[in-house]
Amino acid sequence: MTPELRHLRYFVAVAERLSFTVAARELRIAQQSLSQQIVALERALGTRLFDRDTRGTRLTEVGRVFLPEARAVLARADAAVETARRAERGEVGRLHLAFLVSTANYMMPPVVRAFRERYPDVDLVTEAVGIADLVGGLRDGRYDAAFTRPPLVDDLKTVTLVGERVCAVLPTGHPLAGRAELRLADLAGEPWVLTPRGSWEPWHRKYDEDFRAAGFAPRVVQRADGVPSLLGLVAAGVGVTRLARSAHSLRRTGVVFVPLAGERAETVMAWHPGRYRRAVRNLLDVAVGLAAAIDLTEAG
Amino acid sequence: MTPELRHLRYFVAVAERLSFTVAARELRIAQQSLSQQIVALERALGTRLFDRDTRGTRLTEVGRVFLPEARAVLARADAAVETARRAERGEVGRLHLAFLVSTANYMMPPVVRAFRERYPDVDLVTEAVGIADLVGGLRDGRYDAAFTRPPLVDDLKTVTLVGERVCAVLPTGHPLAGRAELRLADLAGEPWVLTPRGSWEPWHRKYDEDFRAAGFAPRVVQRADGVPSLLGLVAAGVGVTRLARSAHSLRRTGVVFVPLAGERAETVMAWHPGRYRRAVRNLLDVAVGLAAAIDLTEAG
DNA sequence: CGGGGGTCACAGGCTCTGACTGTAACCGCC
DNA sequence: GGCGGTTACAGTCAGAGCCTGTGACCCCCG
Numbered sequence: 001m002t003p004e005l006r007h008l009r010y011f012v013a014v015a016e017r018l019s020f021t022v023a024a025r026e027l028r029i030a031q032q033s034l035s036q037q038i039v040a041l042e043r044a045l046g047t048r049l050f051d052r053d054t055r056g057t058r059l060t061e062v063g064r065v066f067l068p069e070a071r072a073v074l075a076r077a078d079a080a081v082e083t084a085r086r087a088e089r090g091e092v093g094r095l096h097l098a099f100l101v102s103t104a105n106y107m108m109p110p111v112v113r114a115f116r117e118r119y120p121d122v123d124l125v126t127e128a129v130g131i132a133d134l135v136g137g138l139r140d141g142r143y144d145a146a147f148t149r150p151p152l153v154d155d156l157k158t159v160t161l162v163g164e165r166v167c168a169v170l171p172t173g174h175p176l177a178g179r180a181e182l183r184l185a186d187l188a189g190e191p192w193v194l195t196p197r198g199s200w201e202p203w204h205r206k207y208d209e210d211f212r213a214a215g216f217a218p219r220v221v222q223r224a225d226g227v228p229s230l231l232g233l234v235a236a237g238v239g240v241t242r243l244a245r246s247a248h249s250l251r252r253t254g255v256v257f258v259p260l261a262g263e264r265a266e267t268v269m270a271w272h273p274g275r276y277r278r279a280v281r282n283l284l285d286v287a288v289g290l291a292a293a294i295d296l297t298e299a300g
Numbered sequence: 301m302t303p304e305l306r307h308l309r310y311f312v313a314v315a316e317r318l319s320f321t322v323a324a325r326e327l328r329i330a331q332q333s334l335s336q337q338i339v340a341l342e343r344a345l346g347t348r349l350f351d352r353d354t355r356g357t358r359l360t361e362v363g364r365v366f367l368p369e370a371r372a373v374l375a376r377a378d379a380a381v382e383t384a385r386r387a388e389r390g391e392v393g394r395l396h397l398a399f400l401v402s403t404a405n406y407m408m409p410p411v412v413r414a415f416r417e418r419y420p421d422v423d424l425v426t427e428a429v430g431i432a433d434l435v436g437g438l439r440d441g442r443y444d445a446a447f448t449r450p451p452l453v454d455d456l457k458t459v460t461l462v463g464e465r466v467c468a469v470l471p472t473g474h475p476l477a478g479r480a481e482l483r484l485a486d487l488a489g490e491p492w493v494l495t496p497r498g499s500w501e502p503w504h505r506k507y508d509e510d511f512r513a514a515g516f517a518p519r520v521v522q523r524a525d526g527v528p529s530l531l532g533l534v535a536a537g538v539g540v541t542r543l544a545r546s547a548h549s550l551r552r553t554g555v556v557f558v559p560l561a562g563e564r565a566e567t568v569m570a571w572h573p574g575r576y577r578r579a580v581r582n583l584l585d586v587a588v589g590l591a592a593a594i595d596l597t598e599a600g
Numbered sequence: 601c602g603g604g605g606g607t608c609a610c611a612g613g614c615t616c617t618g619a620c621t622g623t624a625a626c627c628g629c630c
Numbered sequence: 631g632g633c634g635g636t637t638a639c640a641g642t643c644a645g646a647g648c649c650t651g652t653g654a655c656c657c658c659c660g
Contacts, residue, residue, distance in 0.1 A: 061579070
């Protein structure tokens with residue numbers, strides 16, 4: 001037989017009271033049962049732990065040595081159980097987060113800082129990724145949650161954290177660059193630079209919709225992936241584009257951001273509903289709370 | 301229910317193989333029983349540890365956190381059992397040793413050093429005490445073993461470690477101080493200094509015997525307790541006395557040690573038979589081995 | 601497309617163990 | 631000598647843990 005935690009608990013109880021009778025009463029079992037279990041433990045260890053006779057019970061030398069050992073095992077076991085419970089509450093463990101590259105800039109620092117402060121024992125692993133990788137990672141479990149822009153896909157859940165204005169991005173010196181606000185239709189005759197359609201279909205379907213509502217189809221003179229590339233092309237005078245206002249922190253020379261009337265861009269937290277664990281919920285709470293407290297599009 | 305070590309062992313087995321079927325086979329129980337126990341553990345912890353379906357078993361995030369915890373508990377338990385076994389072999393624990401003051405001088409350093417080297421995890425507590433305290437301590441368990449001189453009492457076991465010559469101790473310049481050897485009868489007319497009879501009856505009964513065999517009763521002019529006191533009185537010319545040869549290391553001026561023909565003094569290790577534990581046996585082995593290897597009466 | 605081999609879960613029955621009660625032996629104190 | 635205290639021994643019982651039998655499902659291969 002190999003000792004179980006019960007035997008150690010019984011042993012410690014007897015050792016602390018130096019009486020089978022008293023210990024059994026406190027353990028709420030019969031003295032005979034306690035004696036029996038201690039004998040079983042002694043046999044398993046191959047040694048006597050107590051000297052006992054009709055006038056009482058004393059620890060043997062081996063028992064004296066074993067007492068702190070048994071206490072240590074029990075304490076370690078309690079700690080293990082407690083850790084499991086904390087893990088269940090999402091207070092320890094590991095969380096893989098994806099940030100869309102164009103949102104990583106302003107979202108990642110404050111969110112990560114706030115979460116680390118609230119849940120110091122959660123090991124946060126973050127990555128700035130493209131939209132396709134982000135969605136794929138949420139679906140196959142590589143990421144537990146992500147911060148990105150809608151629209152995504154039906155099988156992912158999202159909660160909107162912040163909204164911000166959408167701007168026309170024009171080269172400095174453009175005839176419309178001095179306006180305080182524009183409508184999308186004002187840019188109907190301009191040459192456009194946009195991201196490749198293949199980068200993320202749902203986005204481009206929404207773009208198509210927007211342009212159709214504005215009554216024109218943009219003349220796309222070049223496609224380039226990534227906000228910095230687009231800004232570079234605009235600054236070079238190749239064409240105009242349209243971006244969320246927070247992108248202006250990435251390039252401040254050669255381009256002008258003019259708000260577009262009635263258009264807003266959202267940043268959302270997304271996750272796979274089948275993997276909605278406590279830690280994800282905790283992250284959502286932190287992110288929502290943060291969005292309510294500060295302007296995340298200006299942060300970072 | 302509170303988890304037992306069995307549950308942790310089962311959990312680790314499943315987590316390592318990611319298969320109930322394989323783990324059960326290695327644990328030599330049925331897969332169904334293993335499933336049952338894992339479910340019980342999960343209920344006790346209030347959380348799922350595995351995601352399982354028809355195509356296999358994977359750890360949940362909580363399970364991943366709990367796995368090293370469970371391993372740690374099991375390792376701690378193994379260590380505790382191993383410590384108990386080592387304690388049973390007398391390799392860890394505490395040993396209280398008494399040294400008769402007059403033997404502490406030469407016995408204690410080599411014995412303690414040799415034992416510490418062989419059993420570094422045994423906590424050795426040593427004390428130099430008088431003979432009455434030594435015997436009392438062995439009887440009531442204050443000391444596990446002692447190094448002393450016979451005769452003692454019947455209820456203590458002893459093993460002789462070393463024997464040495466007994467000497468007449470004379471003041472420098474005494475008419476017999478130049479002799480290479482004496483017989484006790486040669487000192488029949490001398491004034492004697494001896495220890496008080498009350499110090500230890502069995503010794504004095506042996507002294508009486510010796511003197512009777514030599515054909516005289518000594519004329520005791522003063523009694524003093526402790527070897528240094530006796531040597532001081534001899535050096536002062538108050539009288540002569542009789543001591544084991546090893547005592548000469550305590551005082552080399554004013555006194556002369558002359559061997560007595562045919563008389564030997566022994567040093568023994570003593571213990572109470574009811575408290576003969578493995579550690580005591582180990583100490584005995586070390587002491588006997590040491591006595592065979594070096595001259596303990598000259599050591600220290 | 602169907603069958604075989606793999607997964608885990610559920611249901612019912614057997615065994616053994618950890619618990620209980622009752623009893624005995626022993627010690628120390630009044 | 632009786633009483634209150636200790637632990638140990640013997641016999642009994644309920645339930646925990648394990649077993650077998652079965653079912654549902656998935657994947658791969660022929």
